[in-house]
């Protein structure tokens with residue numbers, strides 16, 4: 563419906579981003595961010611008012627052109643991310659660059675370009691961070707450092723934009739049953755048991771709670787862990 567607020571969800575083609583799109587669909591019009599046009603078109607077809615927003619977030623010219631078409635925006639959810647893992651010894655500079663390019667630089671630049679419309683709406687920026695953005699472990703150096711950087715960005719954005727009425731929420735999920743987690747577990751050489759992990763729609767429910775918080779409330783940080791299997 564035209565009078566519903568508009569949300570842009572990056573990484574909406576699958577995983578947590580797709581679940582966030584489903585969770586916000588009853589209350590928001592949606593722009594579905596990602597590179598996989600057919601996956602985004604399929605998801606858009608399942609939702610009441612959603613359109614694909616096809617862009618590679620590491621392509622500055624493409625991002626600028628895509629943002630130019632957004633005349634107003636209430637909610638920006640950053641779910642796009644990559645996880646290139648490895649020990650420090652096994653992680654040359656391109657591994658660090660890839661993690662930082664998508665998980666930090668692309669998030670910062672997209673947010674920066676959208677600040678005027680977000681300010682106008684007294685909007686909300688939600689950043690899907692990670693447990694690795696709170697405590698880094700061995701073998702996760704470049705990814706964890708990128709998520710620590712993302713957390714710092716969120717904290718600074720929240721402070722700088724408070725006077726403009728922006729809300730900024732960092733969400734810190736533990737391991738979640740997505741293609742990213744399947745690749746992580748394959749890299750670790752373990753068996754994949756989805757029952758051990760959070761469901762994407764559980765993370766999305768947290769995002770929805772933050773977005774739909776009463777106007778006086780600001781959920782600044784939200785940590786979700788898989789419930790221990792009994």
Ligand SMILES: NC(=O)c1ccc[n+]([C@@H]2O[C@H](COP(=O)([O-])OP(=O)(O)OC[C@H]3O[C@@H](n4cnc5c(N)ncnc54)[C@H](OP(=O)(O)O)[C@@H]3O)[C@@H](O)[C@H]2O)c1
Pocket residue numbers: 572573574575576577578579595596597598601617618619620640641642643644645664690691692693734735736737738739740741742743
């Ligand atoms: N899964 C977990 O266990 C877990 C835990 C904690 C935090 N997280 C975080 O949650 C977020 C979502 O992860 P996920 O598990 O849902 O991952 P996923 O299933 O691998 O999905 C990643 C999404 O990011 C998009 N993306 C990646 N690079 C992009 C680029 N250059 N331009 C545009 N879109 C790009 C992908 O779009 P394409 O279709 O274009 O590839 C895809 O939609 C990430 O930030 C991740 O770090 C995940």
